[in-house]
Amino acid sequence: MKVSNRPVSANSNEPFNISEYLVPAREIKQAGQSDVSFDGLLQRPLLLKEDLKDGCGGQLWPAGMVLAKYMLRQHRSKLVDKTIVELGAGGGLVGLAVASGCEIGPSPIYITDQVPMLSLMEANIALNNLSTVHAAILDWGTPAPTSIPRHPDVILAADCVYFEPAFLPLISTLNELLGPDSICYFCFKKRRRADLRFLKLAKKALQVTEIKDDPDADTYKRENIFLYSIRSKPGAIATKDDNL
Numbered sequence: 143m144k145v146s147n148r149p150v151s152a153n154s155n156e157p158f159n160i161s162e163y164l165v166p167a168r169e170i171k172q173a174g175q176s177d178v179s180f181d182g183l184l185q186r187p188l189l190l191k192e193d194l195k196d197g198c199g200g201q202l203w204p205a206g207m208v209l210a211k212y213m214l215r216q217h218r219s220k221l222v223d224k225t226i227v228e229l230g231a232g233g234g235l236v237g238l239a240v241a242s243g244c245e246i247g248p249s250p251i252y253i254t255d256q257v258p259m260l261s262l263m264e265a266n267i268a269l270n271n272l273s274t275v276h277a278a279i280l281d282w283g284t285p286a287p288t289s290i291p292r293h294p295d296v297i298l299a300a301d302c303v304y305f306e307p308a309f310l311p312l313i314s315t316l317n318e319l320l321g322p323d324s325i326c327y328f329c330f331k332k333r334r335r336a337d338l339r340f341l342k343l344a345k346k347a348l349q350v351t352e353i354k355d356d357p358d359a360d361t362y363k364r365e366n367i368f369l370y371s372i373r374s375k376p377g378a379i380a381t382k383d384d385n386l
C-alpha cells in the first residue's frame with residue numbers, strides 16, 4: 143500500500159512508502175502533497191495537500207487511513223441515496239476517499255472541521271475535482287450548520303479522540319446529528335490511557351459497538367486502532383464526565 147509525499151518546498155525529500163495503518167505521528171512535517179491509492183482500492187489515487195500550519199488536521203492520520211479503507215471495501219455500493227457527513231475531517235481524507243471510490247449520491251458528502259481547516263478541505267476537493275464533496279464548518283459542541291443534513295444517514299469520524307476537552311463536545315455533536323436511523327463509523331487510535339475515557343463517556347450516551355466485518359482488524363488493533371459503529375441511544379445524554 144502506498145502513500146507518497148511530494149514536498150512543495152525547495153527542500154525536496156525522496157518520496158517514501160509507508161504502511162497506511164502505520165502512518166507515523168510526524169511531529170513536524172513539511173507541507174506537501176500525497177497520493178493515496180489504498181492498496182489499489184481507488185483506481186485513481188487521491189491527491190491530498192498536507193500542511194500543518196493551521197492545525198493537526200493538515201496531515202494524514204492512521205485512523206483515517208483505516209476508516210477510508212474499510213468504507214471502500216465494505217460499503218462501496220451501500221451508500222447510494224445516503225446523506226453523509228464527516229466530522230473532524232482535517233484535509234478530508236475519508237470523505238474524499240468515499241466520494242472517489244464508493245457509489246454515492248445524489249446528495250453530496252459534507253466534510254466538516256473547524257474554521258482553520260476550511261481552506262485545506264476546499265483545496266483538496268478542488269485538487270481531486272470532486273464536486274460531490276462540500277466543505278463546511280462544524281465545531282463540536284456548537285449547533286451544526288443548517289447547510290448539512292440534520293440527521294445524516296452516515297457519519298464518518300476518524301482520529302477525533304486525542305484532546306480531552308473535546309470529548310464531551312464531540313459526544314454532544316454526535317448526539318445532535320445521530321437520528322434514529324443514523325450510523326457513525328468511528329475509528330480512533332488510542333495513544334494515551336485518557337483516550338479510553340472517551341469510550342466510557344460515549345457508551346453512556348450512545349450505542350457503541352465494535353465493528354467486526356473488517357478483515358484488516360487484527361492488523362490495526364495491534365497498533366491500538368479501533369473501529370466502532372455508533373448509534374443514538376434514546377433518552378441518554380452525556381453532559382458531564384463524573385462517575386467514571
Ligand SMILES: C[S@@+](CC[C@H](N)C(=O)[O-])C[C@H]1O[C@@H](n2cnc3c(N)ncnc32)[C@H](O)[C@@H]1O
Nearest residue numbers: 199203206230231232255256280281282300301
Ligand atoms: C487528528 S486530526 C484527524 C483528521 C482526519 N479525520 C484524519 O483522519 O486524517 C483531528 C481533526 O479533528 C479536528 N477537530 C478537533 N477539535 C475539533 C472541534 N472541536 N470541532 C471540529 N473539529 C475538531 C481537528 O481540526 C483535526 O482536523
